[in-house]
Amino acid sequence: MPDTALHADAHWRAQERLVLPPLIRDWLADPGSLTARLRGLGPFRVAPSRRVVGAPDFEEQHQLGQMGRQRALIREVTLLVHERPVVEARSVLPLTTLAGANRGLAHMGSRSLGSELYRRPAARRDQVWVRFGLSPSGQGPCWGRQSRFVKRGRPLLVAEHFLPALWDLLLEPDR
Numbered sequence: 001m002p003d004t005a006l007h008a009d010a011h012w013r014a015q016e017r018l019v020l021p022p023l024i025r026d027w028l029a030d031p032g033s034l035t036a037r038l039r040g041l042g043p044f045r046v047a048p049s050r051r052v053v054g055a056p057d058f059e060e061q062h063q064l065g066q067m068g069r070q071r072a073l074i075r076e077v078t079l080l081v082h083e084r085p086v087v088e089a090r091s092v093l094p095l096t097t098l099a100g101a102n103r104g105l106a107h108m109g110s111r112s113l114g115s116e117l118y119r120r121p122a123a124r125r126d127q128v129w130v131r132f133g134l135s136p137s138g139q140g141p142c143w144g145r146q147s148r149f150v151k152r153g154r155p156l157l158v159a160e161h162f163l164p165a166l167w168d169l170l171l172e173p174d175r
């Protein structure tokens with residue numbers, strides 16, 4: 001039975017269990033590159049804010065499956081359009097996922113992770129969760145999407161929190 005009343009909390013729910021407002025669903029269920037879609041709204045850039053090696057949190061460990069218990073590169077960035085923060089993202093890349101041909105994912109700097117993920121062999125997004133909660137920097141509550149990607153057979157997580165400024169930009173583009 002889909003959840004309709006979603007209270008602000010930290011729990012990720014399988015996307016198919018939620019009834020989302022049409023505009024929100026259009027973005028959270030988009031199978032393509034978020035970077036490419038944001039670039040279509042205006043001048044875009046990625047502002048890295050954190051890059052550490054550490055343990056995924058409890059839910060991330062579960063979402064990564066058996067790779068979850070090992071250390072991972074944690075990357076947190078803000079995505080800006082017209083210099084306005086519109087998305088806060090947290091990516092969790094297990095160190096074994098970064099071995100070999102995937103090693104470029106560990107050194108993205110201010111380049112979009114998406115530019116590497118969608119390059120051949122393109123990563124496959126194989127599971128999506130949704131939540132309505134705080135962003136990594138504590139903004140919100142706002143809608144969030146957690147995606148598990150598999151690149152060359154190895155998993156990684158990308159959580160994107162859609163800040164209110166994105167909906168403002170879409171609904172009042174001239175503001």
Ligand SMILES: C=C(O[C@@H]1C=C(C(=O)O)C=C[C@H]1O)C(=O)O
Nearest residue numbers: 033034035077089111112113114
């Ligand atoms: C996964 C993508 O990459 C985007 C870029 C990110 C980064 O540079 O860390 C993180 C989340 C994504 O919104 C995408 O463009 O779809």
